[in-house]
Amino acid sequence: MTDRDVLLEVRGLKLEGRSDETWTPIVNGVDLTLHKGEVLGLIGESGAGKSTVGLASMGFCRDGVRIAGGSVNFDGIDLVNASAATKRSLLGKRIAYVAQSAAASFNPAHKLIDQHTEAPVQHGVKSRAESEKDAIELYRKLRLPNPEEIGFRYPHQVSGGQLQRAMTAMAMSCRPDLIIFDEPTTALDVTTQIEVLASIRDIVDQFDTAAIYITHDLAVVAQMADRIKVLLKGDEVEEADTRTMLSAPKEDYTKSLWAVRSFQRPQKPAVQTGATSVIAVKNVTAAYGKTPVLFDVSFDIHEGRTVAVVGESGSGKSTTARCITGLLPPREGHIEFEGTALPLDYRKRSKDQLRQAQMIYQMADTALNPRKTIGELIGRPVEFYLGLRGREKRKRVEELLEQIELEPSQYINRLPSELSGGQKQRIGIARALAAEPRFIICDEVTSALDQLVAEGILKLLAKLQDELRLSYMFITHDLATVRAISDEVVVMKDGRVVEQGQKDDMFTPPHHPYTDLLLASVPEMDPDWLTNLLAQRGADNIGDAAVDKMT
């Protein structure tokens, strides 16, 4: 690699962010060297400053961020001191960007192809007609369905995975020397992610484009990058080529990242047949208006057990949870609690019935009222369900805070905005526990968290389950989480249960073809994993294409 020309050189890059009218450092001196045609993986947890570094290496800062020191040199041009016009002439033309959420980053008011051709036409690289022809060619190369026609659709008419590929095509429109990929597959389902990964890798290879690939997913970066750099809270931890980094990480922090995936709680013994379940979903069929979403869904959740409900977005996982809690009364079938049928509509359930089933949400940020203190947030259900007031209530809130391993005196008067993501999620757990339920629905509770933090939450949930004999329904699309925490697994697809059983059985073949596809799509740490998988299955037997074949 070292024999190739240096394309991008970042030295001692310092970035500051503005909060409460003062500038605080967010990145303290990062060095980065990228050669032509090379892919550098930038990993770290959220808040590590990955995206900010990625954008700064394009000479771009978001509002409220500024470059406080260091240099960014792109092919002989000093991007820190360059004029806005100079930077504009490079952006889109020689340096391109692929954002995390293609659905949010395509302008909803214009067709894909109009957005694709904008950069080449504005930069005077190609005429509109040439660029359109080229777009169709790129769509074909990225294996988008109907390449001739797909560009003439609006963003909302195209699926997430396809949009992400269209955005990669758009980044390629001027054949840039450098592309910044900012978590391009984080928002996608696993089966969709694998297709996008394969096509991004292909096209970067074909045009010999240099890239910075930003992600928090080690297994993903292992497939994509030649070299990996690890960031922690704005500091550089270490850098090495991919294979060395995976097999022999030097720093403790890197090692801990690598180790996270190994957390696994042993499966509990199967319950005796005939034992009464805590929650039983019996032949539930449900619809939103006229659109049917669930078809004849049945499964049981027993005391002290965790049932993981797995599936991709739109498979009906959350809808099932809504049926159980009575937010969406099913059309047919019913929900049983300890053997007796619950009223379908939550408004008809008694306070005690409501108390038994609680929920923890994916986004602790939006699930906690930002204007209430922690004490009020947890105290509310304590008062509402248990009728405790005054000193008793406060005592109970303190007990709950201890249970979730947060020091009561320190946290009880804080607002949610003064807590970290993981702490907020713990408050969500305490609020659910406050009702003293038998059963808790955890809806993607760890998917917005970093791996280390997520692991802490999973361990806490496992501990609470053992102490309080709780039953969990764990909604997730992440199979690593399933492996870590569940006893039983329910696989859902298009509103139907395709397979269910004990965890250990589910992770050993033979599988239902869809389960098999899901399992096969989860990236592994092996840098050759994607290459091998493609060789083994062929490009048409992975991802959405394979799902389509199945149905």
Added chain:
Amino acid sequence: MNSVLRILVQRIGLGILTLFIVSIVIFGSVNLLPGDFAQAILGQGATDEAVAAIREQIGLTKPFWVRYFDWLGALVTGDLGVSYSQLMFAANMGGDQLIPITTQIAPRFYNTMFLAGLTAMIAVPFSLFLGVLAALYRGSVFDRGANIFTLSSISSPEFFLAYILILFLAVQGQWLPSLASVKPDMPLGERVYTTLLPALTLTLVVTAHMMRMTRAAIINLLASPYIEMARLKGISPMRVVVKHALPNALAPIINVIALNLAYLITGVVVVEVVFAYPGIGNLFVDAVRTRDIPMVQICCLIFAAAYILLNLTADVLSILSNPRLRHPK
């Protein structure tokens, strides 16, 4: 396209229903007003027989609902009735040629629409332009200047603005006539010239709202990921605002424009009086002064219809500005 059509039909149905309810409110509240209209027409010295005859003639002896539906039925067939001032003229002066309200109101209506249209043609592009520039250079001297200018013009009473403009443009400058006395046979150019001063006054009144909404709606979008994407493609700031932000900011802007256009039709009373402009506003003021009930009712109904129609149009346009509805999956 089906869903758009359904929404359209729904909105139009709602509009008609609103208009119907408004007509009941207008007719009812005008009937609650104290005083005997027949007495008012004939004056103090009228005999009881004459008053009774007039009451019979204009239908005041019938019950409320019968009168309402007679009135509504006539309206629907395009018969707006005859104003009391015409009846009074006929009763006192003799003669049987009664001029219907339709004939009285038509030229006035045309004049008001002309003034509103002219103002809209100046004010809408002007405020969009100012709003876009203010969003583009937000925080700059231009932005603050535009904000102060539009805010102070909306905070001043209309007649004050009108007199200021008359002072500078008509009295000192002698560029524009201070009286906007348009005549039916005026050629277009002269008509525009004559109407320009009231139109400018109204422009000053409505610009602030529209300009500030344009600015706010655009700035609201500037933090969104697709705007960042456009900037990362190296697109010029002006193009980012006009091509990427503005189309997505249209819905709130259209709604504010519609409210202001409706104001141009219903709120012109003061300006029409100041400039002696022969529009509906002036007619309305006269009708109220002379207790000319049928005329007041019709004027109110026209104002209400203008409001409903413009808001309906705004609703439909902002629905159509959403590509998700225009191009379903």
